[in-house]
Amino acid sequence: MWGQALGKIAQTLVVLFVVSVASFGLLKLAPGDPIQIMLGSEFSQEAYDSLTAELGLDQPFLAQYADWAVRFVQGDWGTSYVARTDIFTYAFKEALPVTLTLASFSLAFAILIGVPLGVLSAVKKDTAFDAGAAVLALTGTAFPSFLLGILLIWFFAVKMQLFPVMGYVSPWQDFWGGIYHMILPGLTLSTYFIAMITRLTRATLIEVMEQPYIAAARARGEPSWRVIWVHGVRNIAMPLVTILGLQLGVLLQGTVLTETVFNLPGIGQMLTSAVLGREYMVVQAGVMMTATLFIGVNLLVDLSYPVLDPRLRTRK
Amino acid sequence: MKKVDHKKALAERLSARLGRRAVLKGMGAGLLTAAASTGAPGIARAQQSGHLKIASIKVIDTLDPHFTGFLSAIQIINNIHNGLLKIAYDGTNVTFEPDLAETWDLEDDKTHVFKLREGVMFHDGTPCNAEAVKFSLLRVKEGEPKSPHAWKLELLDEIEIVDDLTVKLHFSQPYAFLPVALNGSTGRAGTIVSPAAVQKYGADYGRNPVGTGPFKFVSWRENDAIELEANTEYFEEGMPKLERVTFVLMNEASTALAALMAGQIDGMTDCPMQLVDQVDAFPNAKLYGEIEGNYTFVGMNCARAPFDDINLRRAVAWALDRETLVKQAYFGRAQQAYTPISPPMTDFFDPDIATSGRGQWFDLEKAKEFRAKAANQGEVEVTYMMAERGPVGTRVAQTVAPMLAQIGIKANLELIEPAAWVKRRNEGDFDLYDFEWVADLDPDETLYPEFRSDGAWNFGKWVNTEFDELCAQAQVVLETEARKELYYKAEDLLMDEAAIAVMAHMPIYKVFSNKVQGFEYIPADLVNLHTVSLA
Numbered sequence: 122m123w124g125q126a127l128g129k130i131a132q133t134l135v136v137l138f139v140v141s142v143a144s145f146g147l148l149k150l151a152p153g154d155p156i157q158i159m160l161g162s163e164f165s166q167e168a169y170d171s172l173t174a175e176l177g178l179d180q181p182f183l184a185q186y187a188d189w190a191v192r193f194v195q196g197d198w199g200t201s202y203v204a205r206t207d208i209f210t211y212a213f214k215e216a217l218p219v220t221l222t223l224a225s226f227s228l229a230f231a232i233l234i235g236v237p238l239g240v241l242s243a244v245k246k247d248t249a250f251d252a253g254a255a256v257l258a259l260t261g262t263a264f265p266s267f268l269l270g271i272l273l274i275w276f277f278a279v280k281m282q283l284f285p286v287m288g289y290v291s292p293w294q295d296f297w298g299g300i301y302h303m304i305l306p307g308l309t310l311s312t313y314f315i316a317m318i319t320r321l322t323r324a325t326l327i328e329v330m331e332q333p334y335i336a337a338a339r340a341r342g343e344p345s346w347r348v349i350w351v352h353g354v355r356n357i358a359m360p361l362v363t364i365l366g367l368q369l370g371v372l373l374q375g376t377v378l379t380e381t382v383f384n385l386p387g388i389g390q391m392l393t394s395a396v397l398g399r400e401y402m403v404v405q406a407g408v409m410m411t412a413t414l415f416i417g418v419n420l421l422v423d424l425s426y427p428v429l430d431p432r433l434r435t436r437k
Numbered sequence: 438m439k440k441v442d443h444k445k446a447l448a449e450r451l452s453a454r455l456g457r458r459a460v461l462k463g464m465g466a467g468l469l470t471a472a473a474s475t476g477a478p479g480i481a482r483a484q485q486s487g488h489l490k491i492a493s494i495k496v497i498d499t500l501d502p503h504f505t506g507f508l509s510a511i512q513i514i515n516n517i518h519n520g521l522l523k524i525a526y527d528g529t530n531v532t533f534e535p536d537l538a539e540t541w542d543l544e545d546d547k548t549h550v551f552k553l554r555e556g557v558m559f560h561d562g563t564p565c566n567a568e569a570v571k572f573s574l575l576r577v578k579e580g581e582p583k584s585p586h587a588w589k590l591e592l593l594d595e596i597e598i599v600d601d602l603t604v605k606l607h608f609s610q611p612y613a614f615l616p617v618a619l620n621g622s623t624g625r626a627g628t629i630v631s632p633a634a635v636q637k638y639g640a641d642y643g644r645n646p647v648g649t650g651p652f653k654f655v656s657w658r659e660n661d662a663i664e665l666e667a668n669t670e671y672f673e674e675g676m677p678k679l680e681r682v683t684f685v686l687m688n689e690a691s692t693a694l695a696a697l698m699a700g701q702i703d704g705m706t707d708c709p710m711q712l713v714d715q716v717d718a719f720p721n722a723k724l725y726g727e728i729e730g731n732y733t734f735v736g737m738n739c740a741r742a743p744f745d746d747i748n749l750r751r752a753v754a755w756a757l758d759r760e761t762l763v764k765q766a767y768f769g770r771a772q773q774a775y776t777p778i779s780p781p782m783t784d785f786f787d788p789d790i791a792t793s794g795r796g797q798w799f800d801l802e803k804a805k806e807f808r809a810k811a812a813n814q815g816e817v818e819v820t821y822m823m824a825e826r827g828p829v830g831t832r833v834a835q836t837v838a839p840m841l842a843q844i845g846i847k848a849n850l851e852l853i854e855p856a857a858w859v860k861r862r863n864e865g866d867f868d869l870y871d872f873e874w875v876a877d878l879d880p881d882e883t884l885y886p887e888f889r890s891d892g893a894w895n896f897g898k899w900v901n902t903e904f905d906e907l908c909a910q911a912q913v914v915l916e917t918e919a920r921k922e923l924y925y926k927a928e929d930l931l932m933d934e935a936a937i938a939v940m941a942h943m944p945i946y947k948v949f950s951n952k953v954q955g956f957e958y959i960p961a962d963l964v965n966l967h968t969v970s971l972a
Contacts, residue, residue: 167583
């Protein structure tokens, strides 16, 4: 098992290397010049040249990449061009926790709402409840999250004054304040996943419920709730975890819009402003973090199969 | 040229305010605010209270006044720093008043003497004296790395320290633009920074600004907030009134408005035109805004075909229906422009410009006449470069395109992202684009750097040496009437040769909730908070 794990980790590193070269190159290819953006509209050629040299942007591509890569691995992520802020602090210590909190809340919402809804739909297959849940799920998948976010803000925050419009409070510092500020953004980001999990749970559970071991459990006289929630739901864990791992990319994409609408200082907002301002180093840090996160979670998903399903454990 | 009375010139610049100043002088500093506020002037120190939270929805690059290129940054910088001069506004006239300087005199038309206020300290406890002024001006003029505002002090020959609180500035020529260059707000070159702090932080001064202003810098969290706290030692008595100020950094204006309506924030440093109706309908907030010192235009590339043809350019200039543009592109809130000089430049703007016969306006017949004289009589196909940027995004381009179709110009609208747009504009890789020059306080900055033949911002590459000479002359003429005439002549050349098709002067809005009191609006996109308090 450990050999397998090490092999997967090695693969991960190769993928990260490819990602870093590709994103570094693509950014350089994109039209737009950070110096011109930094200097605004009023600048002279001398100011332009001296700044270009100062930031090392007059060096050849490979030299710039090598310089960046060596420092990055050492934890020296550089200083952003415009804001002169330490990128490691900004990206890793400030932005990443915000996005992780948002993503965790959305995942929690998705599972806590999606799984029960899916299970009930499966159990009450072909009833009005099932149809209603299907309509809800379809709407959830189709509804653009930023629009939902704005609607939620106007209804729950402005009209009803139940939740704050925007802002981030770290749940590590103020637990309830953190939750309070995360409900609307978490809900906004999770609608798509609630819908997806509901449909997935329903479909797989219906299949699982037709398996012989369910019939056997029923025959043993186990209570119906135990048959469904223990024997049934346990067996949909694997497809659920797989899909969640794969869809994490979509979730991270969604944070960009959600963070903008709710003004959360996370990676999504960081990347948006960095891309628009051609802050190469910040974009690079953001891409590396999201890539690591995505690959890391999928690695965990892979490694979790033997835990979730004893049949997959390698025997000595 | 007749001899200039420089005392009179200075008096003119200080405008009608001078009389009132003399009366209020005895009361000490803060004359404007002392006159406006209800509290008695002359109290020892202000009791600060209240925490103002205000949304800032535009990019802030740095809080270093000598290096920023953004008004959104200046709005904050101006609360931390002071200039030698400041901009004042009484509801009709924009004037320039001494700020850190107690007095400002002209010894002759090239020598300006500034006597500084006594006992003013930077936030780091070092004194703001003649040395600090010299340091700051030199940092702009010849510092390394080079300040983008260095050109504003190009004519400054020598900075003489007369005594600890007196500086004498010797210029190589009379310098009419000086009041703008030396003020601490949109001029930027005259903002005084703490020499000790610049030495301490170096290139990171923009993250650790130290000035003499009403508020001290506390922190800047990326994409989150910039925090300021009251400077209890501030030199204007009774100011500031607030204890804390938070600029909440936001990307989404509609979220900011929702937060304002829900009471989570107290104001917005900028309210986009499309949200103004919503603010108007909301009873608990007040909108501040007027037509400011700006103009918007469609720029044409005079350096390459087809717009190297003067008649084709003239056809465009006369084909734009400004009334429709104001209505559709600017939400009916802007004012039609005939020439670049804008209404707040009260000494230069002609209130009757609409009937004066000067400038450009919509006249389809005239446009068609010019079009008939153009070299290319077939359909002309051009690229109109647009981006989701500026106050109204791509609305101008979409409104202009059908107007051009009427004179046989097919404009292909090309939507590119803002960074690429800036690059292509600066490199002259376009046929048409629209843009706006904002926060201008003097015709010099409105015309000269933008349209001088070798000007850094002359992206359309229009070349006219007569125009250059007129503007250069106007720079060294201190008498307003004579200056005005030179600028009118320069403008007439620019408009006649249609380097641009000028469109509108825009209002710039700010919003504050009704709890916020004492905000003094200045039509230069400033958000000065020293007089503000929370009910």
